[in-house]
Amino acid sequence: MEITGHPVAHLAVSVGSAQSPPPSNLDLDIFVTLGHFSAVGKEVHYTGSSGDSVPVTKGWLRVSLRKVNHDSPYHRDYLPRREYRSSDVLPVANGVIYECDVELWPTNMVVEAGRWLVFEVASVDTEGAGLFKHNSPIDRPPSKFEGTNYIQFGEGHENYIVLPIIPGGS
Incomplete structure (x- = not known):
């Protein structure tokens, strides 16, 4: 199976705060990773x-920046277009479920028979993040990101990843 292009993850997420009353400026960062493992279970790097x-490949999204510009000529059903303007910031409220599309960096790979892919979701950088980590206390103040993060499952909540598979491969 050949994968070429931008994978996109669709997740239903929420954040819960233990503070009473919850802060009005909550946010949630989503970090997704697509990993590749050999037939004997060893990660392929x-x-x-x-x-x-x-x-x-990896991708990330700050939930307050989830706004998609559906009118952009660059927007596709399989590839969301965001402008990332300060005017695009949307609120993130305690306990509210948000449907988000998280774009991953484009990739090209072949998954041979007997090998498998692993999809990882986290709220912080994971292994293989490289030199540019998302760990600044200025950008990620604890008061804003202190909540418990949830991926919602069940009726009405879909979570999936769209892989750009090239047809005709083995």
Whole structure:
């Protein structure tokens, strides 16, 4: 199976705060990773832009920046277009479920028979993040990101990943 292009994850997420009353400026960062494992269960690593060992691809989204510009000529059903303007910031409220599309960096790979892919979701950078981590206390103040993050499952909540598979491969 050949995968070429931008994978996109669709997740139903929410954040819960233990503070009473909950802060009015909550937010949630979603970090997704697509990994590749050999037939014997060993992770297959690729070479990143700075020579470091990395997984197949990664993507991330700050939920307050989830607004998609459906009117953009660059928007596709399979590839959301965001402008990331300060005017695009949307509220994130305690206990509210948000449907989000998280774009992953484009990739090209072949998954041979007997090998498998692993999809990982986290709220912080994971292994293979490289040199540019998302760990600044200025950008990620604890008061804003202190909540418990949830992926919602059940009726009305779909979570999936769209892989750009090239037809005709083995």
